[in-house]
Structure formats: C-alpha cells, structure tokens
Amino acid sequence: MRVKVLGSAAGGGFPQWNCACRNCKGVRERTLNASARSQCQIAISSDDKDWFLLNASPDLRTQIESTPELHSRPEVGPAESTAGRNAFRHSPIAGVVLTGGDLDQVLGLFLLRELEPIHVYSTASVRRLLRDHNILFNMLSRQPWQSMWTDIVPSESFRLATPGSSPYIGCQPVALSGSFPAYVDGKGTDLKGEEAILGLVFESSHGGGRLAYFPTVPAVGDQLLELFDSCDLLLFDGTFWADDELLGLNRGFRSASEMGHLPMSGLAGSLNRLAKLGRPRKIFVHINNTNPVLDKDSVQYRQVSEAGWEVAEDGWEFRLQYPKPARAS
Numbered sequence: 367m368r369v370k371v372l373g374s375a376a377g378g379g380f381p382q383w384n385c386a387c388r389n390c391k392g393v394r395e396r397t398l399n400a401s402a403r404s405q406c407q408i409a410i411s412s413d414d415k416d417w418f419l420l421n422a423s424p425d426l427r428t429q430i431e432s433t434p435e436l437h438s439r440p441e442v443g444p445a446e447s448t449a450g451r452n453a454f455r456h457s458p459i460a461g462v463v464l465t466g467g468d469l470d471q472v473l474g475l476f477l478l479r480e481l482e483p484i485h486v487y488s489t490a491s492v493r494r495l496l497r498d499h500n501i502l503f504n505m506l507s508r509q510p511w512q513s514m515w516t517d518i519v520p521s522e523s524f525r526l527a528t529p530g531s532s533p534y535i536g537c538q539p540v541a542l543s544g545s546f547p548a549y550v551d552g553k554g555t556d557l558k559g560e561e562a563i564l565g566l567v568f569e570s571s572h573g574g575g576r577l578a579y580f581p582t583v584p585a586v587g588d589q590l591l592e593l594f595d596s597c598d599l600l601l602f603d604g605t606f607w608a609d610d611e612l613l614g615l616n617r618g619f620r621s622a623s624e625m626g627h628l629p630m631s632g633l634a635g636s637l638n639r640l641a642k643l644g645r646p647r648k649i650f651v652h653i654n655n656t657n658p659v660l661d662k663d664s665v666q667y668r669q670v671s672e673a674g675w676e677v678a679e680d681g682w683e684f685r686l687q688y689p690k691p692a693r694a695s
C-alpha cells in the first residue's frame with residue numbers, strides 16, 4: 367500500500383492567513399527552520415491505479431494538481447466518447463473516507479463537484495449532517511450517479527470498493543470519544559455521539575502493511591494502544607504541543623483537550639502515552655500553526671525526535687509492504 371501525505375497541517379494551514387505568531391511570521395519571512403504546509407490530506411492506493419482520499423481538505427484542488435498520481439488520465443477513445451462517455455474526463459480518485467464532519471475534513475468535497483462519480487464513506491450521522499442539514503451538498507447529487515454514499519458502522523470492517531479490480535483495501539473504523547463540529551447547533555437529534563469522530567485502520571488484501579490514520583484523538587486508552595501496536599505506520603494527531611497552547615492567544619479559544627485533541631507534551635500527552643509502542647513508525651500529522659515542533663531548531667522538535675516520532679511534511683510518501691511478484695509455477 368502506498369500512503370501519500372498531500373497536506374500535513376491542521377485547519378488553517380501553515381502559515382494561517384490571520385496569524386502572525388512566531389511560527390507563521392517566521393515561515394513567511396523565511397527566518398524559521400520550517401516548511402509551509404497545506405491542510406491535512408492523505409491519499410492511499412494498493413494498486414497505483416485507484417486512490418482513496420482520507421478526508422477532503424479545503425486545499426484539495428492544489429494538492430491534487432501537485433500529485434501526478436491523482437491527475438486525470440482518460441483512456442476512452444472517440445468511439446466510446448460518442449456513446450455517452452466524455453473522452454476528456456476521468457479521475458483516479460476512487461473514493462473519499464471521512465473521519466468526521468469538520469469543515470477541514472469535508473470542504474474539499476465541494477471541489478470534486480464537476481460531475482465525476484464519487485464514492486463517499488462516512489458514518490450515518492456525518493452523512494445526515496452533511497447531506498440533510500446542508501443544502502450546499504445538493505451540488506454533489508445533481509445527477510443520480512454523481513455521488514454514492516456508504517455508511518460506516520463503527521467497529522464493522524468494510525472494503526473500499528474499486529471498479530473491477532481484485533486487490534482491495536480493508537478498513538477497520540474505530541469510534542473515538544469526540545464531538546460533532548462547532549457548526550452543529552445542538553438540534554441534531556438524528557446524530558449519534560459515537561459516530562462523530564473515527565480513527566481508521568487500513569490493510570491491503572495483498573497482505574502485510576497496516577496503516578492507522580488517527581488525525582483527531584481526544585484520548586488514548588489501552589485498547590487503542592494495542593491496536594496501534596498491530597500497525598506498521600501510525601499517522602497520529604499532532605495538532606498541539608501543549609494543552610494551553612491557544613489560551614491567551616486571542617479571545618474565545620479553548621484548550622487542546624476541550625477541542626478534542628490530545629496534546630504531545632505533559633504526563634497524559636501522546637509522547638508519554640504512546641512511548642511504549644514497538645511496531646509502528648510514528649508520524650505526527652494535522653499539526654497546528656502554533657505548534658513549536660514545526661520549528662526544526664526548537665527544543666520541542668528535538669524532544670519529539672528523541673522520542674522516536676517524525677513530524678510530517680507535505681509530499682512525504684510511505685510504502686507499506688508491497689505485493690511481491692507472483693511466483694511462476
């Protein structure tokens with residue numbers, strides 16, 4: 367399985383348009399040892415042909431254009447195009463798997479509205495939140511075939527569907543104790559709390575290579591630790607370094623834990639909590655522009671590195687155990 371990091375920053379990106387914190391100012395003025403980052407976006411494939419997006423970031427259009435694997439490559443000839451198919455339209459994006467309904471996770475869906483069939487996987491609550499509560503989403507169902515939605519049931523594994531290909535990616539969804547996005551006004555009686563935030567574990571049918579994608583993690587219990595240790599690659603919530611990182615920055619900000627993110631530092635933080643993991647390569651994704659680990663010269667970056675973590679950058683790619691060539695008998 368190939369895993370591409372198209373974007374590694376939290377909502378707002380890095381730098382963020384209205385921010386002049388030490389990090390944002392430093393990366394703009396090139397006085398900081400840090401790279402600019404677009405908003406969190408991952409793409410995975412088990413056959414180099416069909417790609418699945420994990421969430422759909424507001425930066426998706428530029429992320430697709432900067433990733434050749436995701437470019438349109440129509441193969442139909444003029445004869446087929448006259449039979450109703452358009453010779454110039456195609457996308458290797460086979461589907462989008464949503465971990466929640468936050469704007470940073472779903473705004474990119476609107477950027478896929480140009481009448482290309484798209485398969486979206488989300489919990490029933492997130493589907494209702496988007497499609498029933500938001501009239502804008504009608505843009506994705508102007509034609510009956512335009513978007514297909516599959517409900518994810520937490521704890522029930524499912525396959526990501528690819529048109530007519532035999533290898534597949536299996537997905538194990540894990541319900542996390544998070545809440546629905548801030549724009550939900552409390553009237554959502556048709557929304558179930560356990561369907562608000564998911565973590566996802568992917569495994570290719572080729573065998574070997576397990577990916578855990580957990581960009582929003584409010585807390586880590588022992589069961590989750592065990593699950594992480596069954597994976598080869600862990601992409602984990604790197605939003606905040608400290609629980610009080612945003613407090614005092616501006617009015618109305620909440621702590622990391624109030625926002626549903628386990629901070630890196632502190633006794634209960636992820637560095638400490640996940641210190642004993644033996645198997646996975648550990649990568650922080652979804653990094654907020656205020657997080658000091660963005661600065662490679664910072665004490666915090668050194669601490670994270672010494673604890674065996676890496677801080678993701680846009681454009682990184684991982685190859686989990688790839689299919690071996692078939693043996694000729």
Ligand SMILES: [Zn+2]
Binds near residue numbers: 386389390656
């Ligand atoms: Zn900033």
